[in-house]
Amino acid sequence: MKKVRGTVIIKDDSCKGCAFCVEFCPTDALHLSDRYNAKGYRLPELLDPEKCTGCGLCGLYCPDFAIHGYIIKKVA
Amino acid sequence: MNADKKAVLTGAHFIDGDHAACEGAIAAGCKFVAGYPITPSTEVVERIAARFPLVGGIFVQMEDEIASSIAIQGAVWAGKKAMTVTSGPGFSLMMEHIGFAAITETPCVFINVQRGGPSTGLPTLPAQADMMQARWGSHGDYEIIAIVPNSPQECFDLTIRAFNLAEEYRVPVLVMMDECVGHMTEKVEIPEADKIEVVERKFTEKPPGEYRMFDTNGSMVPEMVKAGAGYRIHLTGLTHDDRGYPAMSPVVHNKMLRRLVDKVLLNEEKIRHIEEDQVEGADVVVVSYGITSRVVLPAVNKARKDGIKVGHIRLITVWPFPESYIRELAKKVSAFVVPELNLGQIVYEVERCAAGNAVTQLVSHAGGAVHSPEEIYDEIKGVLGHA
Amino acid sequence: MPEELTAELEIPEAKNPVESLLRMERMPHIWCPGCGIGTTVNCFARALEQSKLDLDNVAIVSGIGCTGRVAGYLHLDSFHTTHGRAIPFATGMKLANPELKLVVYSGDGDLFAIGGNHFIHAARRNVDMTVICVNNLIYGMTGGQVAPTTPVTAKGTTYPYGSYDPPFNLPYLADSSGAVYVARWTTYHVRHVTKAIKEAINTRGFSFVEIISPCPTLYSRRNKLGDGLDQMNYYKENSEIRNGADTKEVGMDFQGKIIVGKFVERERKTYRQLMNEHLTNVFGDQFTPYEG
Known part of the structure; x- marks a missing residue:
C-alpha cells in the first residue's frame, strides 16, 4: 500500500480558533499551538508533518475557510 | 418592440x-x-x-x-x-x-x-x-x-x-x-x-467581468441581468452598494435610497398621465381618479348648466403625485373638489400642493357603493358659496 | 485511512478549494467562532464541485438570518430574499427558467417558522429544488430566541425558563409533505453531508437536507453546553446512523440521541412534468408549452 504524505496551509487571519480541525484530524497531525492571531484566536499548527496524509478533512470542517490540506507526495 | x-x-x-x-x-x-x-x-x-x-x-x-x-x-x-x-x-x-x-x-x-x-x-x-x-x-x-x-x-x-x-x-x-x-x-x-408598444427589459451588454449590478452609468436606472447568464450576481434586500453587496453604512444607504426615490420623482412629468376637461379658466376644478371620475361627469355637467366654471382633471397616474401640476393649477383656480371612495387620502396631497392658493374640499365616501352625482354637485356648488 | 478519504481531495494547490466558490472579497464572514454554518458551506462547495453541474446555471436563494447570509458569500447567482420567503422566490425562478438548478439554503427559523407554509406547499407540488436547512435549534441573528425546532426544556431568550413549545421533527414534516429526498446529518458528519447534498441536487424534485449545526454563542452558552467543539463532540457521540428510518421516529430531544441518515428517496413527478403532461392531454396540439 502506498503511503501518502500531505500538508496543510493555514490562513492565520481567517482562523477563529474553534479547533474543529485539531479535534477531528483522523491522524492527530494537528494541535493548538502557542501562537495567536491579531484577533486573539489561538491557531492550529501541524504538530507532526509525518502524520499528515493530506486528506483535507480539516478543510472540510473549518467553518472559517482558514485551513486546508493537500497531498504533496505518494511514496511506495 | x-x-x-x-x-x-x-x-x-x-x-x-x-x-x-x-x-x-x-x-x-x-x-x-x-x-x-x-x-x-x-x-x-x-x-x-x-x-x-x-x-x-x-x-x-x-x-x-x-x-x-x-x-x-x-x-x-x-x-x-x-x-x-x-x-x-x-x-x-x-x-x-x-x-x-x-x-x-x-x-x-x-x-x-x-x-x-x-x-x-x-x-x-x-x-x-x-x-x-x-x-x-x-x-x-x-x-x-x-x-x-x-x-x-x-x-x-x-x-x-x-x-x-x-x-x-x-x-x-x-x-x-x-x-x-x-x-x-x-x-x-x-x-x-x-x-401595441411593448418595452422590453434592458439587459446589459457588458461582459460579466465589467458589469456592476447597481452601477447606473450616469442614468438613473441600472441595466439588468438574469440568473443563469454567467454574471454570478448577488441580490439582497439589505442596503447594498453598486456591486449589490450588503453595506451597513449611512453613506451607502443615503446614496442608494436617494436614487431609488429620485428615479421616480425626477421623472414624474414623463410618468404623468392626466386627463383634463375644461380646466382653462375654471373657478373650481374637480380632481378625481378611477371609478369616481365617472360619477363626476353628471355632477360637473349639472354645475356647468348652473353657470359655474368647473373643470375636471382625472389622475390616471396617481403616484408619483403630479405635484408641480397641482401647484401651478392652484394659482389659477379658486377651489379643488376631491371626491374619493375613502374618508380622505388623495385630497391631502391636493391640499398640500395647493399650499393655501386654492380651497380644497373632500367629498368622502366610506365605500361599498359609488357617490351619487348630487353629493359631488353639492360640493362643487358649496365650495365657493354658490349654494 | 480509507482510500475514499484521500482520493477525492488530491488537489495539490496552495489555494483552499472552497475559495473558487466564495466571494473572497466579502471575507471574513459574519459567523461566530465555532458556528457550523461555514462547515456546511465547505460541504456544499465540495458537493457542487463533484456534481459537475454548470455553475453558471446554479442559483442559490436564502432567506434571513445567520444561514440566510450563505447566499451572499457564494460566488453563484445568489439571492438574499425576505424572511421566510426563499422557497416561493425559488419556485418562481425555477418555473420561469427550468434550466436553472435551484438551491434554497437557509436556517430553521426562516424555513420552518415564518416560512413553514411555503416549505410544505413546495414539497407538496414537488417543485424541482433542493432545500438545505442548517438547523442550529435557535434564532441566532436576532439573539437566541426559541425556534420551532428548539427542543423542549432548552432555553432561549423568549422561553427563559426552558421551552415547553413542542418542536417540529423536520424530516417527518418533509416526508409527509411529499419531499422526494430527505436526509439529516450533523456538521460532524462532513462527508455524509457532502454526499447527501450531492445526492439531493442530483435528485429531480423537491429534496431536503437537514444539517444539525452548533450555535455556540446563543444556543450552547445559554444552555451551558460549552462551545462549538463541545457540540460537535456531542454530535459525534450521540448520533446514530439509521438510513431508511421511519421519519416519525427521528424527533429530537434536548441533548438526546440524534438519528441521522438518508430517510427518504422516492420518485414523484415534478410540478412542471405534471403541468405539461396534463395540459398536453387536455389541449393536444393547441397546448403552447412555456418555453422558459
Whole structure:
C-alpha cells in the first residue's frame, strides 16, 4: 500500500480558533499551538508533518475557510 | 418592440375590467403570474389560468399572497415579465414584497382590485381606500408608480403601460383598480399586435467581468441581468452598494435610497398621465381618479348648466403625485373638489400642493357603493358659496 | 485511512478549494467562532464541485438570518430574499427558467417558522429544488430566541425558563409533505453531508437536507453546553446512523440521541412534468408549452 504524505496551509487571519480541525484530524497531525492571531484566536499548527496524509478533512470542517490540506507526495 | 401576435386577442370584446387586465398583461408580454384567490380580483387570475396554456405562460396558484408577491420576483430574475393580482387583505400581505421589489429594483406589476376595508371589510363592494397604502404600505422610504383605470378599456391599456413603466424604471408598478371597474362589463377594443408598444427589459451588454449590478452609468436606472447568464450576481434586500453587496453604512444607504426615490420623482412629468376637461379658466376644478371620475361627469355637467366654471382633471397616474401640476393649477383656480371612495387620502396631497392658493374640499365616501352625482354637485356648488 | 478519504481531495494547490466558490472579497464572514454554518458551506462547495453541474446555471436563494447570509458569500447567482420567503422566490425562478438548478439554503427559523407554509406547499407540488436547512435549534441573528425546532426544556431568550413549545421533527414534516429526498446529518458528519447534498441536487424534485449545526454563542452558552467543539463532540457521540428510518421516529430531544441518515428517496413527478403532461392531454396540439 502506498503511503501518502500531505500538508496543510493555514490562513492565520481567517482562523477563529474553534479547533474543529485539531479535534477531528483522523491522524492527530494537528494541535493548538502557542501562537495567536491579531484577533486573539489561538491557531492550529501541524504538530507532526509525518502524520499528515493530506486528506483535507480539516478543510472540510473549518467553518472559517482558514485551513486546508493537500497531498504533496505518494511514496511506495 | 411590439406585442406577440399569437397572444393578442385583436378585436372588439365585451368583457369586464378583470378580464381586460388579464389581456393587457398577456399583450404586454407577461409570462408568469402567481396569485391567490381573493374577491374581487379573482377573475383576473382565472382568465390567466385559462389563457396561459394557449399562449405559453405559467400561472401558479400559490399558498398565499406573500408567496405570490415574491414568486413573481423570482420569475423576473429568471428573465421574465411577471405580475400578481390581489385585493383587500391580500394587498396588505404583499406590502413587504413591494418594498423588496423597490430596493432590489425588480420590475414587476401588482394589480389591486380595491374593495372596502379595513380587514375583511366589504369583499364584494368597491372602495378606493388603498391609495395611501399603495404609496406608503411597505416600511421605509421608497417610491412606486401607481396607475388607476376607470374602465375595462383602461384596465387593458393601463396594464400594458404598467409593464412598460416597470421595465423602464425598474420599479414595482401598481394598477389600482376597484371592484366596480373590475366587474364592469363594457366594450374593450384590443388593437392589432403591431400597434401595441411593448418595452422590453434592458439587459446589459457588458461582459460579466465589467458589469456592476447597481452601477447606473450616469442614468438613473441600472441595466439588468438574469440568473443563469454567467454574471454570478448577488441580490439582497439589505442596503447594498453598486456591486449589490450588503453595506451597513449611512453613506451607502443615503446614496442608494436617494436614487431609488429620485428615479421616480425626477421623472414624474414623463410618468404623468392626466386627463383634463375644461380646466382653462375654471373657478373650481374637480380632481378625481378611477371609478369616481365617472360619477363626476353628471355632477360637473349639472354645475356647468348652473353657470359655474368647473373643470375636471382625472389622475390616471396617481403616484408619483403630479405635484408641480397641482401647484401651478392652484394659482389659477379658486377651489379643488376631491371626491374619493375613502374618508380622505388623495385630497391631502391636493391640499398640500395647493399650499393655501386654492380651497380644497373632500367629498368622502366610506365605500361599498359609488357617490351619487348630487353629493359631488353639492360640493362643487358649496365650495365657493354658490349654494 | 480509507482510500475514499484521500482520493477525492488530491488537489495539490496552495489555494483552499472552497475559495473558487466564495466571494473572497466579502471575507471574513459574519459567523461566530465555532458556528457550523461555514462547515456546511465547505460541504456544499465540495458537493457542487463533484456534481459537475454548470455553475453558471446554479442559483442559490436564502432567506434571513445567520444561514440566510450563505447566499451572499457564494460566488453563484445568489439571492438574499425576505424572511421566510426563499422557497416561493425559488419556485418562481425555477418555473420561469427550468434550466436553472435551484438551491434554497437557509436556517430553521426562516424555513420552518415564518416560512413553514411555503416549505410544505413546495414539497407538496414537488417543485424541482433542493432545500438545505442548517438547523442550529435557535434564532441566532436576532439573539437566541426559541425556534420551532428548539427542543423542549432548552432555553432561549423568549422561553427563559426552558421551552415547553413542542418542536417540529423536520424530516417527518418533509416526508409527509411529499419531499422526494430527505436526509439529516450533523456538521460532524462532513462527508455524509457532502454526499447527501450531492445526492439531493442530483435528485429531480423537491429534496431536503437537514444539517444539525452548533450555535455556540446563543444556543450552547445559554444552555451551558460549552462551545462549538463541545457540540460537535456531542454530535459525534450521540448520533446514530439509521438510513431508511421511519421519519416519525427521528424527533429530537434536548441533548438526546440524534438519528441521522438518508430517510427518504422516492420518485414523484415534478410540478412542471405534471403541468405539461396534463395540459398536453387536455389541449393536444393547441397546448403552447412555456418555453422558459
